């Protein structure tokens with residue numbers, strides 16, 4: 251298995267696809283997706299266009315649907331939820347279908363949706379993702395950070411590094427065996443530097459500072475947790491994720 255890290259969706263090669271592509275948006279879309287599945291969501295449909303999202307949701311009984319939309323870090327007016335993992339509970343989410351749009355995570359999933367296998371990862375689900383990769387053994391894996399509006403986000407790359415770090419340890423492999431590009435090596439170094447200080451890293455990261463500006467420290471601490479959920483959202487068809 252060779253792992254390639256791309257800091258943003260825009261960095262991925264236009265003329266190639268891996269066997270498995272993994273979207274990472276630690277703050278907060280892929281952390282929130284895992285939280286929704288942990289609370290019993292039936293599926294998550296992702297959209298970049300809010301009008302299309304509303305039209306798709308109208309095809310379902312309203313009691314089955316949750317409209318989850320975020321712009322500028324805040325809930326979209328008229329939507330049920332924004333993009334907080336703490337919004338999800340079995341009472342609110344179990345058996346329901348999320349129709350979701352966020353600033354960066356949605357764009358990342360759309361960029362990789364043609365890959366034969368597509369998953370999402372977060373720090374909360376790092377070990378579950380590693381175990382899934384060990385079971386599936388894809389030859390090539392892209393770990394794609396969602397970044398922020400086309401620029402690099404520290405927390406996404408540290409999550410990519412955490413995944414590679416664990417895979418190398420479990421397989422007893424060297425960097426040469428496991429990493430496919432220089433960004434993968436750098437991501438592991440970043441993880442090794444911060445692995446015991448994830449909550450601090452969230453506060454150093456510009457994305458974390460944006461959320462702090464919105465007085466959202468609780469989401470930062472939630473998203474900084476490592477290996478707390480045995481959930482791996484996987485693409486069933488383009489734009490639709492399920493928890494198999």
Ligand SMILES: O=C(O)[C@H](CS(=O)(=O)O)OP(=O)(O)O
Nearest residue numbers: 277278279323352353354355
């Ligand atoms: O809701 C989020 O955390 C971000 C938007 S912002 O950076 O806070 O404005 O969206 P995401 O798609 O999860 O990066």
Ligand SMILES: [Mg+2]
Nearest residue numbers: 275277278354
């Ligand atoms: Mg983000």
